[in-house]
Amino acid sequence: MNLTQPAPARMATQRNPDLQSLGWYFNEMGEKLGYEFHSWQNQLSDVSSQLSDRDDMHPGQSFLKFNAQHVGCVVGRQSGKTAWAITRIASQCMLPERRDIAKMVGLPVIAPQHVIYTAQSRLNATEKWREHVSVMEKSWLIEYIYNVRKQIGSECVTFTNGSTYEPVTPNRTGGRGKSTDLIIVDEALAHPMWLLSVLRPTMAQRHSAPGCIGSQFIVISNAGNDDSELLNHLQDLGHEAISQNNDKRVWLEWSMVPGSDPLDHQTWVNTMPTLGQPNGISMDFLVEESESMRLEDFMREYLCVRVPRSEAQLIPIDHWMDLYRPDVFVTDTGIIALDVSPGRGRATIVACSAVDDYLPVEVIRSKDGLEWVIDALEEITNRWSCSVVIDAGGPAGSMIPVLQARGVDIIPIAAKDVAHAAAHFYDSVMSKRVSHLNDFRLNDAVKGVTKRPVGERWAFDRNGNVDITPLVAASFAVWAIDTGWNDKPAIYS
DSSP, X not given: OOOSSOOOOSEEOOOOTTSOBSHHHHHHHHHHTTOOOOHHHHHHHHHHTBEEEOSSSOTTOOOEEESOSEEEEEOOTXXXXXXXXXXXXXXHHTGGGOHHHHHHHTOSSOOOOEEEEEOSSHHHHHHHHHHHHHHHHTSGGGGGEEEEEOSXXXXXXXXXXXXXEEEOOXXXXXXXXXXXXXXXXXXXXXXXXXXXXXXXXXXHHHHTOTTOOOOEEEEEEOOOBTTOHHHHHXXXXXXXHHHTTOTTEEEEEOOOOTTSOTTOHHHHHHHOTTBTSTTSBOHXXXXXXXXXXXXXXXXXXXXXXXXXXXXXXXXXXXXXHTTBOTTOOOOTTOEEEEEEXXXXXXXXXXXXXXXXXXXXXXXXXXEESSTTHHHHHHHHHHHHTOOEEEETTSGGGGGHHHHHHXXXXXXXXXXXXXXXXXXXXXHHHHTTOEEBOOOHHHHHHHHHOOEEEETTEEEEOTTSSSXXXXXXXXXXXXXXXXXXXGGOOTTTO
């Protein structure tokens, strides 16, 4: 078994020897940050940063910009994706300092650069952003950092040269109003197709702006399943570009050859570029992973094999969409429920009431941060004369005393009731008693939610790749309506 040479990419955009590249610059930056890049990282840097002539200049002018606007890479877990992302981001932000690169691309100076990063959720994105900034602050880059703003919802690091780097929420409004040179979408397997239409337009102006060298949209991930819309779409486009020798779209993929034995150690050697390499993943660790994980998860995480739709999906999306009723609305006899994400980065208020044979659910408000929640609940409950269902032991529980002090009527529920509410909501959905208004926030939660065990019961799993606060709040509201808790149960009095 050969462990001396790293596995080559199974599919890869080839380096064009006629084009210059900034791969040397990215790899140099990696060394300065203390990283010893693997061959796959060097290859991604080199191919993705090829430069070609700008097509928006006047005759006689010679300027260069990035040859590819889209860059994608699929590589297994524990391969160094985070190290490469930090390096790529720092390199972009430091471009205004590099007179040699400005001269290379034909510019007197490179303008301040603007970078955004997103991941599975706002919480994941900000956690990674903080990790990236921490690495920068502990390196020589600290001399170039002008300000680091860490307030929730407005995180941003500004460099002395005017460049900025910030995380964004992966939703339909997260990137609006921004103008960006580089976007990195981490773990792209978690994102729907519409994210592309939200983020890509932020690059339109910068792509040909004076003093810039083109924009790039970069996705980096391991494989997903049938629900990984964005990744699967870009992967298909990447494969097509490779087959047509089109280097305007860069794609590199370290994945298992179809038909190989996923548990054969030689398959691992042929697939994973850091297996057995210095600072890479060890064979012993991989053996333990293969024995403890479900085979489909192991194949997806480490061998980058796209697996069918997860059997763990709780509510079939086709069934959920059949419950869309544009003619059934929540009435003023209803109840509202609040749910807050574990990291306290987002909250959702959902309403429900009984209307004939239906239990319509409607998202009233769903926003990042928590500063808006108290006022919103006070205003809504005063207007509707309704109560609010809150998980007393969950992230929103700390708000109960403040809300009660403002006269808001609270229905607190315990952990066992959270599990009961989830199961009851599922039963109500499957029996077609629940209806909805086709709100994308609820739809996205239903698409991505799975379940986690709670003793002999189960609840909605908050550790997935989507914001499920709309779904959890909906389950609370349906539970309260259907059990009569809005009529002051004995436990509350």
